[in-house]
Amino acid sequence: MALFQISNDKITIQVDSMGAELKSLKEVASGREYMWNGDPKYWKRTSPVLFPLVGGVKDGVYRVDGREYPMGQHGFARDMEFQLKSQVAHEIWFVLESNEDTLDKYPYPFVLEIGYELVDATVIVKWRVHNPEKERMYFSIGGHPAFLCPIEEGTKQSDYGLRFDTKDEVVSSCLENGLISGRQVTYKLHNGTYSITEDLFDGDALVIEHDQAHSVALVTPDGAPYLTVDFDAPLFGIWSPPKKNAPFICIEPWYGRCDRADYTGEWREREWMQSLDADGTFATDYKITVGI
Numbered sequence: 001m002a003l004f005q006i007s008n009d010k011i012t013i014q015v016d017s018m019g020a021e022l023k024s025l026k027e028v029a030s031g032r033e034y035m036w037n038g039d040p041k042y043w044k045r046t047s048p049v050l051f052p053l054v055g056g057v058k059d060g061v062y063r064v065d066g067r068e069y070p071m072g073q074h075g076f077a078r079d080m081e082f083q084l085k086s087q088v089a090h091e092i093w094f095v096l097e098s099n100e101d102t103l104d105k106y107p108y109p110f111v112l113e114i115g116y117e118l119v120d121a122t123v124i125v126k127w128r129v130h131n132p133e134k135e136r137m138y139f140s141i142g143g144h145p146a147f148l149c150p151i152e153e154g155t156k157q158s159d160y161g162l163r164f165d166t167k168d169e170v171v172s173s174c175l176e177n178g179l180i181s182g183r184q185v186t187y188k189l190h191n192g193t194y195s196i197t198e199d200l201f202d203g204d205a206l207v208i209e210h211d212q213a214h215s216v217a218l219v220t221p222d223g224a225p226y227l228t229v230d231f232d233a234p235l236f237g238i239w240s241p242p243k244k245n246a247p248f249i250c251i252e253p254w255y256g257r258c259d260r261a262d263y264t265g266e267w268r269e270r271e272w273m274q275s276l277d278a279d280g281t282f283a284t285d286y287k288i289t290v291g292i
Contacts, residue, residue, distance in 0.1 A: 001081060006092050010121040011290065020082040020094035020114035022047040022145060025123060027290060034227055034290050036146035036248035042241055043248075047145035048078035049114055049127070052106055054142035054272075055258025056178045062267045069105055073178065074144070076102065077112060091117040093126075108137040126285040131276035138268045138275050140256020142237075143286060146248040147227050149196075149218055149240075151292070157247065161193045162238065163225060165215035170194075172206040179261040180207065193219060198245070205239035205250075207257060209272075216251045224292065229253065231286035235272060253286040 001018040014024040053075035082094035093115040115126035174183040217225035231253035
């Protein structure tokens with residue numbers, strides 16, 4: 001594993017080759033850090049890439065053509081060493097390719113590329129998934145970046161808010177034992193903002209589906225956004241460790257999610273699954289913009 005750094009005149013990032021994980025995002029002028037530091041007291045990760053699974057599968061197994069395969073939560077890419085593909089002043093790319101170990105637990109050859117580009121005070125996080133084989137492949141991919149909240153000394157997380165690019169409400173699918181329970185909760189917004197409460201994450205992550213929003217900002221106690229995540233993903237999660245009062249919040253663009261609690265079907269039939277034809281490539285990105 002190795003740590004790589006790129007910068008422009010506004011921001012500096014560091015990326016670990018283990019998982020191609022974004023580990024630091026700082027403003028150049030102020031030196032302010034925006035990413036969670038990975039303290040295992042709360043959560044040992046900072047911004048893992050979720051592939052080929054977002055969330056978990058029922059009973060820890062999934063089925064391809066009737067055969068069962070084990071799969072841990074959020075897949076395996078986050079715990080694998082990526083290779084540096086290219087690095088220039090403002091952009092860096094990493095690559096991970098399938099091997100005998102991955103094929104034992106995920107029977108699809110793949111090439112996964114993760115890139116980071118800096119444009120002004122924005123990090124563009126880029127994903128490319130390539131299917132090098134003749135058979136159709138099925139997968140999910142998602143982000144899990146953790147951002148400091150509170151960000152200012154002398155404040156607490158419940159002084160802050162979440163601002164969405166929608167005005168009235170967002171509806172969250174609820175989790176039970178890491179799976180979709182079928183229950184939903186509606187969060188009423190005030191001018192697009194929901195005030196963070198101490199118990200907001202007691203029931204685990206908020207799972208917001210069906211293109212309800214495509215921009216989520218963390219806002220300071222005076223209502224100013226200090227970090228915004230913009231994405232095209234059809235669903236996303238918002239999470240902090242339940243009942244830990246952890247000083248960070250994750251805003252997570254997803255192309256996939258966990259199973260429903262009663263799911264018994266095949267891997268390819270799961271909700272929100274992505275697929276690629278022979279020699280096909282899936283490419284997308286999301287953006288993190290900072291500044292107070």
